[in-house]
Amino acid sequence: MNINVRRWSNEIIEIAISGVPLPLLNALRRYALAKVPTYAVDEVMVVINTSHMFDEMLAHRIAMIPLRSEEALERIKGLDIDVCYKCGSDSEDKPPSDVCEKCYVHMFLEAVAEDSEYTVYSSDIKSEDEFVKPVYGNIPIVILSPGQRISLELRARVGRGIEHIKWSPATIAVTRYVADIRISEDLCNLCKKCIEVCPKNVLTVYQNRIQVKDKYECILCKQCMYACPTKAIDVSYRDNEYILVIESSGALEPETILRESIGILLNELEIISKSIDSWKR
Structure with a gap:
């Protein structure tokens, strides 16, 4: 090689x-x-939205903004992603609340246009976790006309690209x-x-x-x-x-994506190998 x-x-x-x-x-x-896990906005609670954009469109745009996850990677590794997936679905098998505290990151987005138009950017999203925040601050979300306002509460969750492309780090x-x-x-x-x-x-x-x-x-x-x-x-x-x-979205460093891909593949191959050994017994 x-x-x-x-x-x-x-x-x-x-x-x-x-x-x-x-x-x-x-x-x-x-x-x-x-397969490589990252953070992405998964839940949006619309408190106020007087903009021209529908709530669903606004939520979709925000969800597709890549969130920096490199510094929080060790915390992600300690989570059971499959359990976090159940938490985000309609399954009755919900994980304990202390697990959700590690998985979720709360964010807020508030903006108002007073006398002139105001363009809301990803930099306007404020995160309670200093390590999980938008990678780029210049991504436009919506343009507010004078007098319009939005107030949103966001929750970012750990996930993988196999569930939705918004979690893909590449x-x-x-x-x-x-x-x-x-x-x-x-x-x-x-x-x-x-x-x-x-x-x-x-x-x-x-x-x-x-x-x-x-x-x-x-x-x-x-x-x-x-x-x-x-x-x-x-x-x-x-x-x-x-x-x-x-090529990275910015959520993780490119070499981190490659290293984690190798690690996940090796772990899954090890599981297959152990299963085969158990069949022989």
């Missing part, structure tokens, strides 16, 4: 991996979207192939048409030869192949070599 981190920031992590089966990487990709989680670009020196006449049509600027001229600058940037569109008049370029993909990209 060979791992190379190509990009790593607060928003995205991109890793080139070889020697790992594609189904395993696809499982990590899906777990990043569906906005993008993809795997793609690594390009295998081969250029025949005998057929190439240096017309440079392949360079002109390449959307990712992968090819360049060096020492009177067409060369590949970065194979990982190639998206396998094969436009260079179609544009080459002498058919000197052949583009395919490498076997057993892939790129994994995870």
